[in-house]
Amino acid sequence: MVEIIEVKSKRDIKDFINFPLKLYKNCPYFVPALYGDEKKLLMGGGNTRDYESVFYLAKKDGAVFGRIQGILHKQHNELRNEKRVRFTRFDSVDDKEVSNALFEAVEKWAISKGMEQICGPLGYSDLDREGLLIWGFSENSTYEEQYNYEYYPTLVESFGFEKEVDWLEFELTPPEKKNEMLARVAKRALEINKLHIASTDMSKKRFIEKYANSLFDTIDICYSKLYGTMPITPEERKKLIGDFYMVLNVKQLVFICNDKDEVVAFGLAFPAFGDALKKSGGRLTPLTILKLLKTLKKPKAIDLGLVGIRPEYQNSGLVAVIIQGMLDFFEKDGIEKCETNLNLETNTGIISQWKYFNSRNHKRRRAYIKNIDKEKYNA
């Protein structure tokens, strides 16, 4: 018999965070989230002005067999005129009784909030881990994404979820032959559009102070119409800067600016430190910190965070500047490969650009949707 517990006590919080660490203990592809960040989120209840949140554990005979978080994203629902809850942090053993009980718990919570649909896995924003891995189970995860076992899609689909959208992921390696035309296009695109690349000849702190606000404004504009995205609130901006400050290497960013030094297009990449975190349990022990520092100092791979170009500059060749910038990282810093992370399958504008690299589509993720059957719970 599966028992569903709402996470309330410190013991529950610990169980909630530890469950995936136990489930994936021997999985070579899994990269844990940072333990401290997860604890902070759960201690705060996952609630803000714009969200309500709930966390559940599935137990059998006192032992944890699954977990899930439900998020009510009020701002998203208002803007998109939807009545949805999101699910995320879903982990389960291969047992439909467990996964069904978890989904039912979130559905009941959703009904109590007057909601009509459940979708996910989706976090608070597009910058959180999202999407269920449905293809590419023998590929390494990055820090930015959640690995899941091959049986998860069956658990989700058997509860009645259907595909809403897929994301594709690519592994990029430098092309054998240098594309001279690309460098020329990048140079000319900057000239024609009267733009320049932000100087990185300053401290990281100063760089962030100078460009963060216009970067976030541009992200909001570029991503406003993409699936699952919402404007990034001031609190989230502050949190994101904090989360990524340590791993940010300004030399691996391409910020394209106008004459007011505002970011109008960008390519955000980070050293790929997923490998350094594996087997750490997400805890920043001295050994993990050493591994992280080594990775940050001399990364062999980078993870592409986000790419964006303001609408007024789209189709004007700025993508060449971003691609050339990335190719420069490969060459100057000895980077061997880049993970694109999630590209919406419909975002052909960005996916078509990967042909300038050796690219391999190696993973696919899915966001699911389901109408909640209220009658089921009235019976």
Add this chain to the structure above:
Amino acid sequence: MLEKLKEILCKVLPGIDVESVTMETRLIEDLKFDSLALMMMSMEIEDAFDFRFNEFVQFETIGDACSYLESRI
């Protein structure tokens, strides 16, 4: 003009079926040009016809490019 543009198309997208290109051929929909290929074509035009664009010009069809070039040259 059309023949000259066909030569440019071959440089930008090698492997393109240039024989099927007409004045009505659309760059994005028919030839599958992306933003980068459009920019590359503009630069090849600058080199071939020895002038500089003052701003980015996006042509919808090959005919549009021919008309523009005839007015510039």
